[in-house]
Amino acid sequence: MQILIAEDDTHLRDGLKVLFLNEGYECTTAQDGQEALNAYISNKPDFCVFDVMMPKIDGFELCRRIRQQDQDTPIILLTAKGEEVDKVVGLELGADDYIPKPFGTRELLARIKAISRRALKGQSQTKQNTNPFTMHHFEIDPKTMRATNNETKIELTMRELNVLEMLYENKGKVVKRLELFEQCWGRRYMTNSRALDQFISQLRQKIEEDPSNPTIIKTVHGVGYRYE
Numbered sequence: 557m558q559i560l561i562a563e564d565d566t567h568l569r570d571g572l573k574v575l576f577l578n579e580g581y582e583c584t585t586a587q588d589g590q591e592a593l594n595a596y597i598s599n600k601p602d603f604c605v606f607d608v609m610m611p612k613i614d615g616f617e618l619c620r621r622i623r624q625q626d627q628d629t630p631i632i633l634l635t636a637k638g639e640e641v642d643k644v645v646g647l648e649l650g651a652d653d654y655i656p657k658p659f660g661t662r663e664l665l666a667r668i669k670a671i672s673r674r675a676l677k678g679q680s681q682t683k684q685n686t687n688p689f690t691m692h693h694f695e696i697d698p699k700t701m702r703a704t705n706n707e708t709k710i711e712l713t714m715r716e717l718n719v720l721e722m723l724y725e726n727k728g729k730v731v732k733r734l735e736l737f738e739q740c741w742g743r744r745y746m747t748n749s750r751a752l753d754q755f756i757s758q759l760r761q762k763i764e765e766d767p768s769n770p771t772i773i774k775t776v777h778g779v780g781y782r783y784e
Contacts, residue, residue: 557602558599558601558602559602559603559604560586560596562585562592562606562607563586563605564611565607569585570585572605575661579665581603588612589611589617590612592618596622602629604622604630604632606631606634619649619650620649623713627650630668631650631653632654632671634655634656648754650713689721691783694710694772696717698717701717710762716759716762718739718740719736719755722739722740723783727784728784729782730779730780732779733781735780756775759773
C-alpha cells in the first residue's frame with residue numbers, strides 16, 4: 557500500500573515516512589498542499605495522511621479538492637487544533653479520520669489499518685450492491701451513483717450513497733447514529749459531534765422535495781434516522 561504524507565514539519569514528515577516504511581508501506585512525501593496535490597494526481601496513492609496547517613493549500617482544501625474526483629481513497633487529517641468545529645469541517649469535507657497532535661504512533665498505525673480494512677470491505681460491498689432501488693420519488697442507481705426523478709438527475713457521493721443504502725435496507729427501522737458513523741464514516745465518533753446532522757441536512761437539500769419536512773430521511777430524535 558502506498559501512503560501519501562503531506563506535512564510541512566520536516567522532522568515529523570521524515571518520522572512518519574520512517575514509521576510507515578518500517579511497517580512495509582511505500583511512501584510519497586510532500587512539504588506543502590500544492591506539492592501534495594500534484595503527488596496525488598501523479599501517483600494515485602492508496603492512503604493519504606495530511607497535516608491541516610500547511611503552506612499554499614491547507615489540509616481542508618486539499619481534502620476537498622481530492623474528494624471532488626475521488627470518494628474512495630482514505631484520508632486522515634493531522635492537526636494541532638482540537639476544537640469540535642474543526643473536526644466537523646474535516647469530516648464534512650470527506651476526511652475518514654481526524655487525529656489531533658500530539659498523537660501516538662501505535663494509535664496512528666491502528667487507525668490506518670482499521671480504515672484500510674473498512675475501505676476494502678466497503679468497496680467489495682459496493683461492487684455487490686449494484687441494483688437500483690427506489691426511495692419515494694427517486695430511483696437510486698449505485699452503478700452511476702445518481703438519484704433520478706423523471707428528468708432530474710442528482711449526483712451522489714459514495715458516502716451519500718452508502719447512507720441511503722443503509723436506510724433503504726433497514727426500511728421502517730431506526731438506524732442509530734453510531735451505526736451510521738461506523739458503517740459510513742468508518743469509526744465511532746463522539747455522540748455530540750454535529751458532523752452527521754450537518755451531513756444529513758445537506759443530503760436532504762439534494763433529495764427531499766421539502767427539506768424542512770422530509771419524507772425520505774426522517775429524524776428519530778436522540779436516536780438516529782429512519783426511512784419509511
